[in-house]
Amino acid sequence: xxxxxxxxxxxxxxxxxxxxxxxxxxxxxxxxxxxxxxxxxxxxxxxxxxxxxxxxxxxxxxxxxxxxxxxxxxxxxxxxxxxxxxxxxxxxxxxxxxxxxxxxxxxxxxxxxxxxxxxxxxxxxxxxxxxxxxxxxxxxxxxxxxxxxxxxxxxxxxxxxxxxxxxxxxxxxxxxxxxxxxxxxxxxxxxxxxxxxxxxxxxxxxxxxxxxxxxxxxxxxxxxxxxxxxxxxxxxxxxxxxxxxxxxx
Amino acid sequence: xxxxxxxxxxxxxxxxxxxxxxxxxxxxxxxxxxxxxxxxxxxxxxxxxxxxxxxxxxxxxxxxxxxxxxxxxxxxxxxxxxxxxxxxxxxxxxxxxxxxxxxxxxxxxxxxxxxxxxxxxxxxxxxxxxxxxxxxxxxxxxxxxxxxxxxxxxxxxxxxxxxxxxxxxxxxxxxxxxxxxxxxxxxxxxxxxxxxxxxxxxxxxxxxxxxxxxxxxxxxxxxxxxxxxxxxxxxxxxxxxxxxxxxxx
Numbered sequence: 001x002x003x004x005x006x007x008x009x010x011x012x013x014x015x016x017x018x019x020x021x022x023x024x025x026x027x028x029x030x031x032x033x034x035x036x037x038x039x040x041x042x043x044x045x046x047x048x049x050x051x052x053x054x055x056x057x058x059x060x061x062x063x064x065x066x067x068x069x070x071x072x073x074x075x076x077x078x079x080x081x082x083x084x085x086x087x088x089x090x091x092x093x094x095x096x097x098x099x100x101x102x103x104x105x106x107x108x109x110x111x112x113x114x115x116x117x118x119x120x121x122x123x124x125x126x127x128x129x130x131x132x133x134x135x136x137x138x139x140x141x142x143x144x145x146x147x148x149x150x151x152x153x154x155x156x157x158x159x160x161x162x163x164x165x166x167x168x169x170x171x172x173x174x175x176x177x178x179x180x181x182x183x184x185x186x187x188x189x190x191x192x193x194x195x196x197x198x199x200x201x202x203x204x205x206x207x208x209x210x211x212x213x214x215x216x217x218x219x220x221x222x223x224x225x226x227x228x229x230x231x232x233x234x235x236x237x238x239x240x241x242x243x244x245x246x247x248x249x
Numbered sequence: 250x251x252x253x254x255x256x257x258x259x260x261x262x263x264x265x266x267x268x269x270x271x272x273x274x275x276x277x278x279x280x281x282x283x284x285x286x287x288x289x290x291x292x293x294x295x296x297x298x299x300x301x302x303x304x305x306x307x308x309x310x311x312x313x314x315x316x317x318x319x320x321x322x323x324x325x326x327x328x329x330x331x332x333x334x335x336x337x338x339x340x341x342x343x344x345x346x347x348x349x350x351x352x353x354x355x356x357x358x359x360x361x362x363x364x365x366x367x368x369x370x371x372x373x374x375x376x377x378x379x380x381x382x383x384x385x386x387x388x389x390x391x392x393x394x395x396x397x398x399x400x401x402x403x404x405x406x407x408x409x410x411x412x413x414x415x416x417x418x419x420x421x422x423x424x425x426x427x428x429x430x431x432x433x434x435x436x437x438x439x440x441x442x443x444x445x446x447x448x449x450x451x452x453x454x455x456x457x458x459x460x461x462x463x464x465x466x467x468x469x470x471x472x473x474x475x476x477x478x479x480x481x482x483x484x485x486x487x488x489x490x491x492x493x494x495x496x497x498x
Contacts, residue, residue, distance in 0.1 A: 014286055014418050015279040015425060021418040030264040037263055041322075072418045073290070158410070163433040164440050169263050169270040169321045176264060184412040188458060191413050209437060 004133040006039035007079045012070045022069035025196055026179030029062065031070070032094040032107050033175065035080035043131040047170060050128065054116050058172075058206075060089075061110040061143055064199040068104055075099050082132035086140055087123055088112060110143065146200045146241035149227045152218030155185055162211050173207055178238055182228035185217030194224065194244040201240035207232050253382040255288035256328045261319045271318035274445055275428030278311065280319070281343040281356050282424065284329035292380040296419060299377065303365050307421075307455075309338075310359040310392055313448040317353055324348050331381035335389055336372050337361060359392065395449045395490035398476045401467030404434055411460050422456055427487055431477035434466030443473065443493040450489035456481055 016027040023031065040046060050056060070076050076096050083091040090113075095106040115122040160181050168174040178201070183191070207213055211232045218227040224244040230237045265276040272280065289295060299305060319325050325345050332340040339362075344355040364371040409430050417423040427450070432440070456462055460481045467476040473493040479486045 013279075013283060015276075015423055017418040018414045019416045019418070019420060024414045026414070027264075030262075034262060161407070161433075163429065164435075164437055165267045165273045165275070165429050165432060167268045169266040169268070171268060174264055180412065180414050183414065184410075186413075188413055 005079055005081045006035055006042065007077050008035055008038055009075060009077050010034060012072055012074045012076065014072055017072040020069075020192070021072045022195075023071075024176070024179065025064070025066075025069075025183060025199060026176030028066070028069060028096075028105060029064070029107070029175045029179060031076075032078060032080070032096065032105075035078040035094060036092060039080055039132075045128060045131060051116065053125075053128075055122060055125070055128070056114045056116055056171075057111050058114045059109055059175075059203060060112055061202045062199070063108045063143065064105065064201070065107075066105045066196055066198070067102070069195070070096060070098075070104055076104065082129070082134035083108075084135045084137045085124055085129055086136070086138055088121055089140060090124060090129065090134070091141060110141075143202075144200060146202050146227070146239045149218050149220045149223075149225055149241075151220050151222070152225075152227055153220070155187075155217040155219060157214050157216045158185055160213050160215065162207050162209055162213065164209060167209055178203075178230060181213060181215040181230055182217070182240055182242075185215050185228060186219065186226060190219070190244075193247055195247055196242055197245045198243040199240055200242075201238065203238045205232075205234065205237045207237050213237065254328055254330045255284055255291065256326055257284055257287055258324060258326050259283060261321055261323045261325065263321055266321040269318075269441070270321045271444075272320075273425070273428065274313070274315075274318075274432060274448060275425030277315070277318060277345075277354060278313070278356070278424045278428060280325075281327060281329070281345065281354075284327040284343060285341060288329055288381070294377060294380060300365065302374075302377075304371060304374070304377070305363045305365055305420075306360050307363045308358055308424075308452060309361055310451045311448070312357040312392065313354065313450070314356075315354045315445055315447070316351070318444070319345060319347075319353055325353065331378070331383035332357075333384045333386045334373055334378055335385070335387055337370055338389060339373060339378065339383070340390060359390075392451075393449060395451050395476065395488045398467050398469045398472075398474055398490075400469050400471070401474075401476055402469070404436075404466040404468060406463050406465040407434055409462050409464065411456050411458055411462065413458060416458055427452075427479060430462060430464040430479055431466070431489055431491075434464050434477060435468065435475060439468070439493075442496055444496055445491055446494045447492040448489055449491075450487065452487050454481075454483065454486050456486050462486065 080094045090111040096104045113122045216229045226242045228240045339360040345353045362371045415426045465478045475491045477489045
């Protein structure tokens with residue numbers, strides 16, 4: 001095994017897929033995150049332990065690239081590696097391979113450590129990063145911001161309420177809901193005829209139980225790009241840009 | 250292994266649990282259904298094969314009893330057995346055991362065969378039931394209807410839109426959503442302070458992509474019972490009655 005790479009197998013369950021029998025992008029991200037959760041547990045750095053120190057890991061950005069979505073029933077292997085870190089940011093890579101060793105999807109993610117009392121980003125603690133065998137690099141990565149479309153057509157915004165069961169065992173709105181709120185802004189026809197190639201999603205502010213969120217969507221059907229913003233009355237919570245491809249069948 | 254009993258192992262994933270780190274009831278039902286899906290696949294009676302014959306299995310009722318919900322990370326075993334059938338109804342049992350062999354939950358479910366062209370219930374076909382090694386009994390089970398509460402207090406109804414990703418690889422609104430729509434009608438305070446002991450849920454009519462559903466909730470806080478109805482403009486889609494218990498911690 002390559003140094004610092006953690007992997008685990010997963011069989012895609014029916015409730016992780018949609019009508020196309022492929023995983024939704026939200027579930028893809030949940031599945032990828034299984035690997036980092038289980039790596040943390042294997043290293044003794046559980047959520048509970050980090051919370052007991054007064055901290056929590058928070059994701060600020062994901063860059064996702066999809067060759068093809070895993071299918072219902074498919075046996076996949078999830079990989080993750082804590083790539084590098086600096087004073088405030090930790091970079092982590094994720095990828096999924098099919099049983100034939102084909103790379104199906106990858107994700108590059110930014111994690112920060114949150115001081116739970118001060119509700120502010122904390123400096124990365126050595127004791128929380130050393131066990132991952134991760135490289136220190138003073139350089140802060142320049143991740144592209146998800147940008148508004150030059151020629152976007154606005155689609156009708158949709159409203160969602162954050163529900164009790166949307167908050168998962170990490171005490172955050174589960175990833176899948178942000179993705180669902182965004183993807184649901186696109187039409188059925190578009191979703192059946194296209195597949196997601198790339199997604200850049202950046203989180204700005206947590207939303208909480210009971211809040212109403214608005215999901216606004218822009219689309220450029222020529223370039224097959226979409227842009228998504230999730231807002232609450234408090235302001236912008238999350239934005240993303242997607243690149244799509246026509247399905248051949 | 251007891252005759253006709255199918256079982257499989259499952260480890261509870263973080264996104265199958267809520268804030269309490271226990272599976273939601275919707276996810277519990279999804280997890281239970283894994284066993285019947287995988288049994289059908291093992292017997293060569295896949296969804297595709299049944300659809301190709303012009304039929305589909307539809308669930309009309311679940312009776313659920315919970316000793317305790319499976320927890321995040323817990324290794325469980327799911328069991329299922331096709332119990333008996335008559336001309337139109339098939340009865341199936343499900344249960345979950347912990348690693349120590351403790352029974353955590355059980356479910357008794359009614360399945361019917363739907364003629365996909367006529368959109369009507371069809372007579373159970375021998376070729377679709379024989380492989381399950383299931384007993385024929387002319388007697389139709391008298392399952393209790395989920396009844397309105399005698400002393401129920403009406404809570405504010407909530408609206409939900411059926412989204413693209415709510416339709417799963419079986420081409421139906423995934424179970425988890427009906428349960429989420431119902432449970433979300435109860436207050437945060439109630440959900441944190443109580444646990445579900447029993448649920449009787451009866452489906453009347455499928456809801457479709459794009460439809461708006463209304464979830465209406467009644468509660469009797471003395472008897473710790475709740476009653477739930479899911480409606481669309483077409484009428485009632487689903488109703489359920491729940492029995493709750495105060496959490497000790």
